Amino acid sequence: xxxxxxxxxxxxxxxxxxxxxxxxxxxxxxxxxxxxxxxxxxxxxxxxxxxxxxxxxxxxxxxxxxxxxxxxxxxxxxxxxxxxxxxxxxxxxxxxxxxxxxxxxxxxxxxxxxxxxxxxxxxxxxxxxxxxxxxxxxxxxxxxxxxxxxxxxxxxxxxxxxxxxxxxxxxxxxxxxxxxxxxxxxxxxxxxxxxxxxxxxxxxxxxxxxxxxxxxxxxxxxxxxxxxxxxxxxxxxxxxxxxxxxxxxxxxxxxxxxxxxxxxxxxxxxxxxxxxxxxxxxxxxxxxxxxxxxxxxxxxxxxxxxxxxxxxxxxxxxxxxxxxxxxxxxxxxxxxxxxxxxxxxxxxxxxxxxxxxxxxxxxxxxxxxxxxxxxxxxxxxxxxxxxxxxxxxxxxxxxxxxxxxxxxxxxxxxxxxxxxxxxxxxxxxxxxxxxxxxxxxxxxxxxxxxxxxxxxxxxxxxxxxxxxxxxxxxxxxxxxxxxxxxxxxxxxxxxxxxxxxxxxxxxxxxxxxxxxxxxxxxxxxxxxxxxxxxxxxxxxxxxxxxxxxxxxxxxxxxxxxxxxxxxxxxxxxxxxxxxxxxxxxxxxxxxxxxxxxxxxxxxxxxxxxxxxxxxxxxxxxxxxxxxxxxxxxxxxxxxxxxxxxxxxxxxxxxxxxxxxxxxxxxxxxxxxxxxxxxxxxxxxxxxxxxxxxxxxxxxxxxxxxxxxxxxxxxxxxxxxxxxxxxxxxxxxxxxxxxxxxxxxxxxxxxxxxxxxxxxxxxxxxxxxxxxxxxxxxxxxxxxxxxxxxxxxxxxxxxxxxxxxxx
Numbered sequence: 001x002x003x004x005x006x007x008x009x010x011x012x013x014x015x016x017x018x019x020x021x022x023x024x025x026x027x028x029x030x031x032x033x034x035x036x037x038x039x040x041x042x043x044x045x046x047x048x049x050x051x052x053x054x055x056x057x058x059x060x061x062x063x064x065x066x067x068x069x070x071x072x073x074x075x076x077x078x079x080x081x082x083x084x085x086x087x088x089x090x091x092x093x094x095x096x097x098x099x100x101x102x103x104x105x106x107x108x109x110x111x112x113x114x115x116x117x118x119x120x121x122x123x124x125x126x127x128x129x130x131x132x133x134x135x136x137x138x139x140x141x142x143x144x145x146x147x148x149x150x151x152x153x154x155x156x157x158x159x160x161x162x163x164x165x166x167x168x169x170x171x172x173x174x175x176x177x178x179x180x181x182x183x184x185x186x187x188x189x190x191x192x193x194x195x196x197x198x199x200x201x202x203x204x205x206x207x208x209x210x211x212x213x214x215x216x217x218x219x220x221x222x223x224x225x226x227x228x229x230x231x232x233x234x235x236x237x238x239x240x241x242x243x244x245x246x247x248x249x250x251x252x253x254x255x256x257x258x259x260x261x262x263x264x265x266x267x268x269x270x271x272x273x274x275x276x277x278x279x280x281x282x283x284x285x286x287x288x289x290x291x292x293x294x295x296x297x298x299x300x301x302x303x304x305x306x307x308x309x310x311x312x313x314x315x316x317x318x319x320x321x322x323x324x325x326x327x328x329x330x331x332x333x334x335x336x337x338x339x340x341x342x343x344x345x346x347x348x349x350x351x352x353x354x355x356x357x358x359x360x361x362x363x364x365x366x367x368x369x370x371x372x373x374x375x376x377x378x379x380x381x382x383x384x385x386x387x388x389x390x391x392x393x394x395x396x397x398x399x400x401x402x403x404x405x406x407x408x409x410x411x412x413x414x415x416x417x418x419x420x421x422x423x424x425x426x427x428x429x430x431x432x433x434x435x436x437x438x439x440x441x442x443x444x445x446x447x448x449x450x451x452x453x454x455x456x457x458x459x460x461x462x463x464x465x466x467x468x469x470x471x472x473x474x475x476x477x478x479x480x481x482x483x484x485x486x487x488x489x490x491x492x493x494x495x496x497x498x499x500x501x502x503x504x505x506x507x508x509x510x511x512x513x514x515x516x517x518x519x520x521x522x523x524x525x526x527x528x529x530x531x532x533x534x535x536x537x538x539x540x541x542x543x544x545x546x547x548x549x550x551x552x553x554x555x556x557x558x559x560x561x562x563x564x565x566x567x568x569x570x571x572x573x574x575x576x577x578x579x580x581x582x583x584x585x586x587x588x589x590x591x592x593x594x595x596x597x598x599x600x601x602x603x604x605x606x607x608x609x610x611x612x613x614x615x616x617x618x619x620x621x622x623x624x625x626x627x628x629x630x631x632x633x634x635x636x637x638x639x640x641x642x643x644x645x646x647x648x649x650x651x652x653x654x655x656x657x658x659x660x661x662x663x664x665x666x667x668x669x670x671x672x673x674x675x676x677x678x679x680x681x682x683x684x685x686x687x688x689x690x691x692x693x694x695x696x697x698x699x700x701x702x703x704x705x706x707x708x709x710x711x712x713x714x715x716x717x718x719x720x721x722x723x724x725x726x727x728x729x730x731x732x733x734x735x736x737x738x739x740x741x742x743x744x745x746x747x748x749x750x751x752x753x754x755x756x757x758x759x760x761x762x763x764x765x766x767x768x769x770x771x772x773x774x775x776x777x778x779x780x781x782x783x784x785x786x787x788x789x790x791x792x793x794x795x796x797x798x799x800x801x802x803x804x805x806x
Contacts, residue, residue, distance in 0.1 A: 059083035089158025283350035286525035295751030302348025312763030352461030432458035629685035757789035
């Protein structure tokens with residue numbers, strides 16, 4: 001079937017989809033307009049492809065040349081940086097305009113303008129946590145700093161140049177389906193994008209759930225369920241590494257800060273749960289020194305795990321002008337390169353997982369105009385917000401701000417919960433210029449430049465892995481992390497006990513953040529695990545630390561020598577489940593006496609299983625379903641209720657409890673007359689697993705069980721792909737679950753004294769479903785087939801290579 005015919009089918013399905021599912025969000029554009037050959041869907045099908053072409057555009061000061069390679073990846077060559085970023089904005093908008101703008105609608109709390117009342121609660125949440133306010137305050141930093149002002153200004157001009165052209169003809173199909181026009185791009189949109197990513201990666205915490213659990217179960221049980229350190233940690237900075245600095249003193253713990261588990265206080269409900277980023281987000285990165293590679297030079301690898309979506313999260317390109325030559329991926333809507341390499345260094349990122357969001361109860365005076373903070377009464381700052389709701393009347397509200405952050409929960413937003421206002425303090429709310437870090441990395445030439453660039457970085461905290469042509473490797477966890485007293489931020493605190501100065505300005509110094517250069521073991525790695533051991537002098541609090549992928553990566557790298565690019569490709573697609581390898585030897589003996597024939601078959605398959613989660617295997621389906629039933633039953637006391645929210649312990653903690661606390665009181669199932677044990681829980685959950693696969697035999701094959709899908713941002717099925725044939729799962733190096741996975745895979749090789757990159761990602765360069773470049777790399781991403789980057793030293797090399805390919 002031709003791409004044009006596919007486009008026609010997509011169009012018909014999409015119109016039906018919009019008419020049926022979105023009929024309550026306002027007027028639908030007329031079919032006549034959608035069928036217009038010059039302005040409707042046909043213009044999206046017939047858009048000119050630039051693959052393998054040389055294109056010139058007029059920029060601010062002169063012409064810019066863009067070479068599109070065979071993968072539709074643009075290589076931009078300009079005579080100056082203003083023209084370079086202008087062209088980047090133009091090219092990016094040409095491929096991803098709707099995606100760029102849609103994300104800014106989400107981040108600024110304006111989705112109701114597009115889809116109506118159904119998005120009102122999400123919009124209110126995003127404004128209440130301060131994304132829009134923080135972006136407005138941050139843009140002043142970006143536009144006042146000479147290093148970021150010119151790039152963001154020129155980028156904005158380039159985007160608007162394309163918008164002006166697009167309004168005369170081509171517009172992405174989503175504008176036509178939703179019936180609206182793009183607005184003029186503003187510099188604040190790029191700031192909104194960065195704040196949205198901060199929310200995606202740090203906008204979660206366990207304060208409410210931990211507070212509820214401590215109140216309900218007491219200290220002894222709580223500490224077993226939620227330890228600060230895993231039982232078998234493998235931190236980013238190797239265990240035993242000395243820290244050669246004098247730490248700053250932790251703040252004193254307020255005398256009345258400790259929770260009294262026996263106090264009969266109402267539990268907390270978390271009404272914003274549906275809006276929080278999904279748990280399981282993470283990434284892998286590692287760098288191997290020349291002492292362990294076949295070439296004698298470093299290899300750096302990175303695969304950030306994010307939502308699998310169309311258009312793809314990343315946009316790949318090369319930027320070349322006097323003083324800069326950089327290749328990699330960036331976020332649509334932001335200038336520069338976020339992950340990549342230049343002629344001297346390479347870098348990659350994973351999420352730090354540090355808890356940088358705290359919650360406080362707040363006491364107000366009788367007038368409700370003042371609040372108590374640090375035993376001093378202060379007047380609320382009030383911000384009036386109006387939401388324009390498509391197809392309905394506008395909604396208005398007033399959001400109250402304290403000196404440390406907004407009241408997110410109150411009687412306006414949460415009428416079902418107990419009447420306690422909760423204030424949120426979050427490091428992402430502080431004005432920051434995180435873009436500066438990436439622009440500096442784009443031009444960095446050595447290790448000192450790398451450290452200098454990271455000094456500018458604020459939030460979301462990231463693990464920056466590094467390599468250079470001088471055979472240096474390094475990793476540093478960078479962000480602004482509070483200096484805390486033990487367990488500060490783990491539970492809901494009282495604002496009257498808060499030290500405003502500490503909350504706003506008392507952070508671990510950059511030079512004391514976890515960091516190592518040229519480690520003795522010959523590699524550095526991170527996979528969202530705890531960054532340090534207990535020798536680190538500061539209290540570390542994470543909202544969700546990984547403890548499987550990191551150990552598997554380190555296990556393989558420790559055992560490896562003479563490492564090649566192919567070895568690194570295999571490691572990025574490693575499907576071994578340490579979770580299963582550690583859980584099943586404990587679980588299987590408890591069910592060995594089953595008399596059920598299908599149960600015997602499942603036990604046999606799990607016993608012989610090598611813990612590799614290939615997509616066509618059935619053992620992974622059996623294990624992960626059994627584990628899900630086990631968790632639900634073992635931790636039934638932690639299920640959500642109308643009054644309170646709780647959280648399950650990490651799976652590696654559950655394994656530790658099974659192993660070392662077999663008589664743990666929570667194994668007793670609520671609502672029965674029997675005092676159940678671990679034996680009972682495992683047998684009942686195993687019986688449920690047998691019954692499940694009797695009802696759903698088609699889900700025995702792992703790919704049908706997990707149903708890996710890449711969905712369109714607007715949830716348009718016709719623009720999505722489902723049931724992709726790929727192995728892996730959460731907690732596995734190839735961390736591909738139902739909706740989450742490696743959003744890009746990069747391998748950067750330093751052999752032969754020059755840098756060469758390889759990669760792929762689950763999508764394509766274009767956001768247009770009618771384009772051949774919409775899903776170019778999905779098959780390669782599924783099969784583990786990397787393409788070689790074209791990293792040109794100058795425009796002449798690019799033009800000559802283009803001629804050779806033709």
